[in-house]
Amino acid sequence: MSGCNFCSVLVTGANRGIGLELVKQILGQPKPPQKLFATCRDPQGSGAQELKKLASKHPNLVVLQLESTDEASIKAAAKEAETYLAGKGLTLLINNAGIMPPSTLESVTQDDMLSVYHTNVVGPMMITKAFLPMLIEAAKKTCGKGQGCGKPTIVNFSTIGSSIGNAPHMGTFPVIAYRCSKRALNMLTQCQALEYKDKGILCVAIHPGWVKTELGTDKAALEVEESVAGILRVLSHLSEEQNGRLVDWEGKIVPW
Template sequence: MAALRARAVLLTGSNRGIGLELVKQLLGGPRPPAWIFATCRDPEGPRAQELRDLASRHPNLVLVKLDVADPSAIISAVKIVEGKLNGAGLNLLINNAGIYAPATLDTVDSEEMIRAYKTNAVGPLLMAQAFLPLLKKAARESTDKGLSCSKAAIINISTIMGSIEKTSESFFKPVISYRCSKAALNMLTKCQALTYEETGILCVALHPGWVKTDMGTQEADLTADTSVRGLLSVLPILSEKHSGSLLNWEGKAIPW
């Protein structure tokens, strides 16, 4: 299996679920990144205890306070990451933070729609804008040819529920604000791919599957361990041919 050779990785929503499992498996891999920046809203709070325990044992894990819906918090996070990288670039930005509400067409309101868009679509947009200079730096300084996650990449954690073509198959859970905001994230990913490809940055949306987390509930098909093992086996094989695509945790294409 190909290995991910990213020197510096940043993940949002790292204190639970898929984000926490990504941190664990990146740390435990055969070639862990020199720097893993794990962000969450409250690194000092009770919900980040496991993340703090990991950081106490792994000096390459840096916890960063960040709410992706807050532009000023993103700017502060960039300064922290820049300081640690000390002139180096950021190879991999994984936009994992997301929110989910069981709202139907009858119950959803404007406040809930805006809240979902701010975190699920606008947050990843602002994160990419803010960290773009560090991603470009990593791309420029890499000796790798083509596009890859080891060179410079933006990975947006999306969902099959944002696929318009696949909606009828999963509409037993309407979750309107979540679906619409993730469809917007898919469009963002395509636009990022077309815009950033010339600077050497790969942009891909990944569906982690229906995972047993707080968001996915215990009804889900996959454990976080299985999902993340799949995602981490897909990341090293991504290239320019996948740019702007929506793929699942096994690397299979999902239609828009």
């Protein structure tokens, strides 16, 4: 995000994988945000220890409890963040939290599909809805000026597996519920872009690459540090051209 002035940032699913690496690299920027909110399901649990250590060293990092399938949890996190922001607004919302259970056309069940949609589509939708007033507030007094970089931005993490124009073979990416949910998330991103453009908010879906994380497994070709560095470069040059589009971690437009 070098060269881009996001005054406040919120990252969901921040206790591991891409989310945790985003927190680390955002904190390491030459001009880190005044407030960086990192959310996870259980901030007191063993899975959030590294996040808690970072918070103890960085006073601008705030760890919030947020369960993306629990509307009460979402609203509570938004209320707490709003207190910290004190009317300044939120300039970057990164919907990173998601699940990717294995499922094929033969094995997938109704419950599988609904569960994945609940987390990967309904979750980001409700989170964005809860934090939208803060994004609108930031748009009124944006810290960074200009048509692209610095505008309040919503980022939804998607995948090339959601692409119809360039869809990976099912044999290489056999996660039918995940792929369908991310396809729906792409449309959500497009709808948000259309709806929020006049409010001065950009919306983009990002494919982070096939990354070596718990979800991506160690078979993936891309290290998480490289993926996140690329994502932050994309965000630092974000413009109206990418609004409502699916782009990859290198900034290339992915066919819908």
